[in-house]
Amino acid sequence: MPRSHIEFIHSNSMPWVKKHLDPLFKNVIYKTLSLDNDTKEMTAVLKFPKKWNQQKPSSLTVDEEIYILSGSININNIQLDEGSYSYLPAYYPRENFFSKNGAEVLSFFSGKISYTCDFKKFNKNKLIEKISLYQDGWDKNYIGINSPEIASSGSRKKLLRTDPYTGDQTWIMGVIPSYQEKKVESHPVVQECFILSGEIEGNCGTMVKGSYFWRPRDILHGPYGTKTGCTILSRSKGGKLIVDYFDLDKPFDFNSRHNVVVPDKLLKYSRKKTRKIIY
Numbered sequence: 264m265p266r267s268h269i270e271f272i273h274s275n276s277m278p279w280v281k282k283h284l285d286p287l288f289k290n291v292i293y294k295t296l297s298l299d300n301d302t303k304e305m306t307a308v309l310k311f312p313k314k315w316n317q318q319k320p321s322s323l324t325v326d327e328e329i330y331i332l333s334g335s336i337n338i339n340n341i342q343l344d345e346g347s348y349s350y351l352p353a354y355y356p357r358e359n360f361f362s363k364n365g366a367e368v369l370s371f372f373s374g375k376i377s378y379t380c381d382f383k384k385f386n387k388n389k390l391i392e393k394i395s396l397y398q399d400g401w402d403k404n405y406i407g408i409n410s411p412e413i414a415s416s417g418s419r420k421k422l423l424r425t426d427p428y429t430g431d432q433t434w435i436m437g438v439i440p441s442y443q444e445k446k447v448e449s450h451p452v453v454q455e456c457f458i459l460s461g462e463i464e465g466n467c468g469t470m471v472k473g474s475y476f477w478r479p480r481d482i483l484h485g486p487y488g489t490k491t492g493c494t495i496l497s498r499s500k501g502g503k504l505i506v507d508y509f510d511l512d513k514p515f516d517f518n519s520r521h522n523v524v525v526p527d528k529l530l531k532y533s534r535k536k537t538r539k540i541i542y
C-alpha cells in the first residue's frame with residue numbers, strides 16, 4: 264500500500280522507537296514519519312547517541328538521503344554538522360561512520376533498510392557527499408525550482424538535489440516573515456515537507472518546527488502565510504516540482520482552522536499546537 268496522505272503530524276510529539284532499524288544502526292532510536300508498505304521507502308528521524316560507532320565497514324543496499332537536524336555525524340571523514348545535507352546511493356561504502364557528540368538526523372530511505380559488507384559499485388552520478396546551508400548559504404536565484412509566487416516575495420531557496428534520472432528534487436525554502444499567499448495550488452507530483460524552524464499556517468492548520476507532511480499529487484492546498492517566517496525542507500517525488508495556481512475564493516487570513524488529514528493511528532500526533540508569539 265502506497266503512503267497515506269499525512270497532512271500533518273508533529274514529529275516532536277512522537278515517541279522514540281528503540282527496536283533496531285537494522286544492524287548497521289544498532290543503538291540508534293528513531294521515529295517513522297511515513298512508510299510505503301509496498302516499496303518500504305521510509306522517512307524517519309534517527310537519533311544517534313554520543314560516541315556511537317558502526318561495528319565494521321559496510322554499506323546500505325538502498326539510497327539514503329540525509330539532513331542533520333542537530334549534532335553531527337561523520338562518514339568517511341566528512342563531518343556533517345547541523346544544516347548539512349548528503350545523498351548516499353546504494354552500496355556507497357561507509358568505511359568510517361560515527362557520531363562523537365550524538366545527532367538527530369532526518370533520513371529518507373529509498374527501500375527496505377538492509378546493510379551489506381560486500382561492497383559493490385555504487386552510482387557516482389547520484390552521490391552528494393555534503394552541502395551545508397549554513398556554510399554555503401542560499402542560492403542567488405530561483406533557477407531549478409518552479410514556485411513563482413513564493414519566489415517573487417523575496418523568500419530564499421537552496422536547491423540540494425535534482426535526480427538525474429527521475430527529476431525528483433530536494434530543496435530548502437526560507438520564507439520571509441509576514442508572507443501571505445494570494446493563490447491556492449496543486450502539484451502533479453508528491454510533495455513532502457519538514458518544518459525546520461518557525462511556523463506557517465495553511466488550510467490544514469498551523470505547522471511548527473518539527474511538523475511533517477506527505478501529500479499525494481494533484482491535491483489542492485493553501486493558501487499559506489507566516490507571521491514569524493519559517494525554514495522548510497521539501498522533496499518532490501515523481502519528477503520536478505510543478506505548481507498549478509488557482510484563484511482564491513476569499514483573501515488569506517491568520518485564522519486557519521485545525522483540519523488535518525492523517526490516518527487514525529497518527530491522530531494523537533497531529534493535535535493543535537498553541538504558541539504565543541512575542542513581538
